[in-house]
Each structure stands twice: as structure tokens, then as C-alpha cells.
Amino acid sequence: MLRIKNNEFVIPGQLIGSRIICDTNCFYENGKVYSAIQGIARVIGNRVIIIPSSGTYVPKEGDIVIGVVKNIMSRNWVIDINSPYTCILKGEEVARDPLNEDIRKYFVVGDIISGKISRVDEVNNSTISGPRKLENGIVIEVNPKRVPRVVGKKRSMLNLIKEKTKSRILVGQNGRIWINDGNIELTIMAIKRIEKEAQTKGLTDRIAKMLEENYNKN
Amino acid sequence: MKRNGKIRLIKDGKRLDGRKFDELRRIEMKVGVLKRATGSAYVEWGKNKVLAGVYGPRELHPKYLRDPTKALLRCIYNLAPFSVEERKRPGPDRRSIEISKVTTEALNSVVLVERYPNTAIDVFIEILQADAGTRCAGINAAALALADAGIPMRDLVTACAVGKVDGEIVLDLMKEEDNYGECDMPVAITPRKKEVVLLQMDGKLTRDEFKKAYELAIDGAMRICEIQKNALLSSINVDVKGV
Numbered sequence: 417m418l419r420i421k422n423n424e425f426v427i428p429g430q431l432i433g434s435r436i437i438c439d440t441n442c443f444y445e446n447g448k449v450y451s452a453i454q455g456i457a458r459v460i461g462n463r464v465i466i467i468p469s470s471g472t473y474v475p476k477e478g479d480i481v482i483g484v485v486k487n488i489m490s491r492n493w494v495i496d497i498n499s500p501y502t503c504i505l506k507g508e509e510v511a512r513d514p515l516n517e518d519i520r521k522y523f524v525v526g527d528i529i530s531g532k533i534s535r536v537d538e539v540n541n542s543t544i545s546g547p548r549k550l551e552n553g554i555v556i557e558v559n560p561k562r563v564p565r566v567v568g569k570k571r572s573m574l575n576l577i578k579e580k581t582k583s584r585i586l587v588g589q590n591g592r593i594w595i596n597d598g599n600i601e602l603t604i605m606a607i608k609r610i611e612k613e614a615q616t617k618g619l620t621d622r623i624a625k626m627l628e629e630n631y632n633k634n
Numbered sequence: 635m636k637r638n639g640k641i642r643l644i645k646d647g648k649r650l651d652g653r654k655f656d657e658l659r660r661i662e663m664k665v666g667v668l669k670r671a672t673g674s675a676y677v678e679w680g681k682n683k684v685l686a687g688v689y690g691p692r693e694l695h696p697k698y699l700r701d702p703t704k705a706l707l708r709c710i711y712n713l714a715p716f717s718v719e720e721r722k723r724p725g726p727d728r729r730s731i732e733i734s735k736v737t738t739e740a741l742n743s744v745v746l747v748e749r750y751p752n753t754a755i756d757v758f759i760e761i762l763q764a765d766a767g768t769r770c771a772g773i774n775a776a777a778l779a780l781a782d783a784g785i786p787m788r789d790l791v792t793a794c795a796v797g798k799v800d801g802e803i804v805l806d807l808m809k810e811e812d813n814y815g816e817c818d819m820p821v822a823i824t825p826r827k828k829e830v831v832l833l834q835m836d837g838k839l840t841r842d843e844f845k846k847a848y849e850l851a852i853d854g855a856m857r858i859c860e861i862q863k864n865a866l867l868s869s870i871n872v873d874v875k876g877v
Contacts, residue, residue, distance in 0.1 A: 427866050428744075428781050429789030429826045441786060443746060450826075452746055452786035454866050469870065470673060471784030472691050474750075500692045500753040539702050539751045561784065615870050 422459040426451040432464055441466040456615060469615060473499045473560035473590040475542040479533045482555060482588035483544065485523050491515055493523055495531075498557065498590045501540040505531065509545055523547070528555055530586055530594065550586070553596030556604055558611045560591030565614040566607055573620060577606050580627035602630050641814050644800040649811065655804045658794075658854055663774070663865035665782040673783025675865070677775040680808060681765035683717075686775035688783040691753035705750040709738040709757040711772055717764045733769045740773055740793075740822050740831040746786040755785060766812035767795045770820050773832065778862055782869065790862055791831055793822035794854040796847040798839060803847045805854045817843075821851040825859040828852060 418433040420426060432438060432449040441453045442464070451457070455468040475481070475497060483495035483503060491507035491514040507514025510522045523529060531544040558566065567574045567587055578585055583598030595603050606623055613619055643650055653659070659680030668674035671687035678684075694700050711733040715721050726734070741757065757779065759772040770793035777791040797807040799815035812818050817837025823830055839847060 425867060425870060427790065427863055428787040429824070443786070443788065445788075450788070452788070453784050454781045455784075456870075468784045470782060472672065500690070500694075500750070 418459065418464070420457050420459075420464075422457070424457050425454070426457045426466060427454045428452055432457065435462075436464050437462055438464045438466070441468055467564075467615075468561045470559060471561050473497070474540055475499055475501060475503065475533045475536050476589070477533055477536050479589040480530065480587075481533060481544065481590040482528065482530050482550065482586065482592035482594055483590075485525050485527045485529065488520060488523075488525060491519060493519070495529070495544055497542075497544070498560065498592060499540075501542065503533075503542045503544055505529070505544050505547055509547060523549065528594070530588065550594050553584070553594055554600060554604075555592055555594050556607065558591050558593060558607060560589065562611045562614040563587060563589055563591060565619070566593070566610050568620065573610065573623065576620070576624060577603055577627065580624075580631050581606070599630075602627065605630075641810065642800065643811055643814060644802055649799070649804065649808075651808060653806075655802055656850060656853070658806045658857060659808065661858065661861050663778060663861055665778050665865050665869045671779070671783070673779045673781070673785070675775045675778035675782060677771050677778075679767060679771040679774075680806075681763060682761070682768055682771045683763040684768065684771040684775045685760045685762060686772065686779040687758045687760075688755065688776070688779040688785065689758075690755035690783070691750040691785070692756070694752065694754035699754075700752045702751050704747040705745075705753045705755050707738060707742050707745055707747055707755045707757070709741060709759065709776060710734050711737055711759045711761070711769065713761045713764060713768070717761045733772070736832055736834065737769065737773055737776060740791055741776060741780065743829075743831045744777075744788045744791055744824055745780065746788065749786055755780075766807050766809040767820070769793070770795050770822070773822050774858060774862060778865055781866055789824040789826045790859065791822055792825050792855040792859040792862060793820060793832060794851050794858055795820040796851040796854070798837065798843060798847070803843060803850060805850050817847075819844075819847055819851065821848065821855065823852060823855050825856060 430451045434448045438449045455466045458465045483497040486496040487494035493505040495503040497503045528550045529547045531547040534545040536542045581599040581603045583603045584596045586594040662678045665675045667676045673688040675686045773793040798817040799811045819835045822832035
């Protein structure tokens with residue numbers, strides 16, 4: 417039985433219901449489901465998802481992330497993915513013979529790369545694969561929990577921004593976004609505004625309006 | 635006011651600041667006040683001004699403290715040197731260390747630390763102006779900051795102090811009542827199940843007085859919980875006009 421409505425704001429410890437499926441941001445107690453965080457609850461049939469407004473990034477298999485090379489070990493790189501957990505890029509991903517080569521010719525400390533999280537273990541250490549060095553452009557950081565709103569349903573929000581600013585945008589699930597070409601300033605302004613107003617209604621229209629106004633100015 | 639060398643704290647059924655025995659001081663709470671913290675809260679309680687900041691989950695250094703089954707929750711309570719009448723020397727003293735310890739234990743019982751192995755969750759409680767009841771205000775602020783940071787918890791934590799002044803059980807002591815009263819008892823509970831996560835007493839109470847004080851504290855805490863919930867609710871109503 418459901419005790420809350422769709423799009424209701426819930427707080428930690430709030431009763432969601434019983435005989436409900438709720439995956440991540442909840443906990444079970446005596447057969448009942450309670451919210452563990454503050455956020456907006458979305459009800460889809462028998463399932464409830466709680467959308468958090470803040471939190472740190474925990475790597476998940478399949479996520480595209482933007483990382484910064486933080487350390488080089490003998491045949492691996494240690495990548496900072498804006499998370500309290502370690503992420504490794506194995507030498508075998510790019511080098512054919514990582515033991516006998518100087519892997520620094522591929523990536524050095526400070527390089528910005530994008531990649532996909534390929535494996536996450538039980539204490540959240542992860543490995544990244546398919547690395548690509550991101551040169552030029554600018555990387556900004558947003559709250560990782562707001563990234564889905566920046567991308568939008570079926571990438572609608574992201575496509576809207578790309579169309580009006582003509583920028584190349586790569587969104588990392590870990591809250592880092594790479595922007596190159598086009599009207600970079602306008603893109604950053606739009607993304608920062610989405611981050612601030614992520615949980616309000618009518619955001620897509622407001623962003624479209626803002627982009628239209630600034631697009632016509634230039 | 636002084637009579638036989640003792641300060642009278644209750645006159646004509648009212649306390650020094652005119653409050654009734656079960657009346658709280660003016661409380662205002664706000665979240666999201668520190669831009670660089672993962673979560674934060676600011677509480678004004680009577681003349682108390684308390685700021686709480688939560689950082690994490692983040693990498694835990696030193697490495698030997700890492701626990702692969704859970705996060706390490708660390709709370710540090712600090713009185714700013716300008717927060718009290720006579721300047722307090724900066725740095726932790728025995729009282730601050732004790733309050734840090736009991737606050738950590740209180741919050742540890744609600745935070746779902748198993749969800750973030752090998753990390754640290756740091757909570758900093760800074761008292762900017764002190765006027766009795768700072769540890770309770772600090773716990774309330776810390777609980778709000780943890781919720782603001784998106785850290786999973788079983789419930790919020792609400793704290794309130796009760797005490798005995800001039801033979802009467804009163805709620806939410808102020809500075810004069812704390813200094814010259816007969817007992818001071820801070821209580822912290824989880825509002826959903828009313829489980830006690832902090833209970834300290836400084837003074838003397840009979841068994842019946844304790845029961846009465848405890849009931850009064852729970853009643854006060856439930857009222858404070860409503861203020862906490864409203865603070866969280868208003869954090870999502872963001873101003874959409876400005877850029």
C-alpha cells in the first residue's frame with residue numbers, strides 16, 4: 417500500500433508504504449519501506465524511485481565518466497572520477513606491452529580522459545575502459561545527482577542546448593561535463609541554471625527561452 | 635531579583651524571559667548555506683547561532699582507519715572564540731571533545747554507514763554564538779546538514795534540553811537557567827520511533843521529576859522536528875527568476 421503521492425517531497429525516515437518495490441535510496445524495516453534521503457518520490461505502478469537532490473558520485477557499471485589522471489603506477493593509471501572511491505585505468509587498455517613500455521607516452525598526470533566504467537567491486541573500486549583524451553575545451557563540475565536533469569528525457573534537454581549553442585558537449589555521470597566549440601559561455605550558463613533549478617517544473621521551457629534570447633543577441 | 639544571595643529564576647509563574655514552563659525559544663532553521671560543503675544547515679535558537687557542515691562521503695585518510703564494511707562518521711563540535719562572553723581559547727577542550735563524542739554516537743545510530751564502505755563522512759558543528767543548549771542546537775543542525783548532503787539515514791535526529799529551575803521542570807533552558815538551575819538534561823531522539831540517541835543529565839532529579847522532564851523533552855523535540863521538516867521542504871522551493 418502506498419502512503420505517498422507521485423512527485424511528493426520526502427525526507428529521511430518517511431514512510432513510503434508496504435509491499436512496494438523500492439531500490440536504492442530506501443530501506444526496509446518490519447516489512448515496510450521508508451525513504452533514506454530527502455528528494456522527490458516518483459511512483460511507477462508498484463515501484464517507487466526517490467530522486468535525490470544531492471549526494472556524492474558512486475561509480476556504476478556502464479556509466480560514462482570524465483576523469484583526471486591523478487597518479488601513474490608501473491603499468492596502470494589512477495584516475496580521479498570525483499568520487500571517494502579509487503578508479504584504475506589498466507595499461508593493457510591502450511598499450512600492447514605495458515610492462516616494457518613507458519606508458520607515460522599515452523597519458524600523463526593531469527590529462528583529462530573520458531571512459532566507461534567497466535567493473536565495480538563490492539567496496540566500489542572501479543576500472544575504466546575505452547579511454548579517450550579530451551583536449552581543448554573546458555570541463556565544468558555539477559552536482560552528480562543533477563546530471564539526469566541536464567541530459568533530460570531521451571536527451572531532450574541536452575539536444576536543446578546543443579542545437580542553440582552549437583557546442584560539443586560530453587556529459588559524465590560523475591558530474592563532470594566537457595564542452596568544446598560553439599558558444600561555450602552560454603552552454604555553461606544554461607547548465608548551471610539547470611543544476612540550480614533541477615527540481616522545478618517548466619524548466620525545459622525556461623531554458624529554451626533563455627537560449628533563444630541569448631542566441632538572438634549574438 | 636537576588637534574594638538571600640540566590641537568583642530567582644521564576645517570578646509569578648513565568649521565567650526570566652517571560653516564557654511559560656513548556657515554551658521553546660524562537661527557532662529558525664535553514665539548509666544549503668555553505669556552497670562548498672556537500673550539505674549544510676544554519677540554526678538560530680534563542681540567542682544561539684549554530685552552523686553545521688557535512689563533507690562526504692569522501693576519501694578517508696589515514697588509510698588504517700578505513701573500514702571495508704562501512705563509512706566512518708566523525709563529528710567535531712567547536713565553540714568559536716567569539717561565541718561566548720569571555721573569549722574561549724581556540725581548539726578542542728575537554729567539553730568540546732565530549733560533545734563531539736556524544737554527537738557522533740547519536741548520529742551514528744541513524745546514518746546508514748554500511749552504504750559507503752572505506753569512506754569518511756565528516757560533520758563540523760561550529761557554534762558562532764552560545765546561549766545554553768548548544769549541543770542540542772548542534773545536533774539538530776547536523777541532522778539537517780546530513781539530510782541536505784543526501785546521506786542516507788533511518789530518520790532525522792531531534793534534540794531538546796529540559797531542566798529544573800527553582801523546583802520547576804522547564805523546557806529549553808537559557809543561559810541563566812543553565813548556570814543557576816538545579817538540573818540540565820539534554821535529550822535527543824529519532825522522531826519516528828521516539829528512540830533515544832542521546833541522554834545526559836547534569837544535576838539532581840527524583841524519579842518522578844525525571845519522568846516529567848523526559849515527557850516534556852519528547853514533546854519539545856516533536857515540535858522542533860516540525861521546524862526541521864519545514865526547513866528541508868523550503869530548500870527545494872528555489873528562486874527561478876534569477877540566473
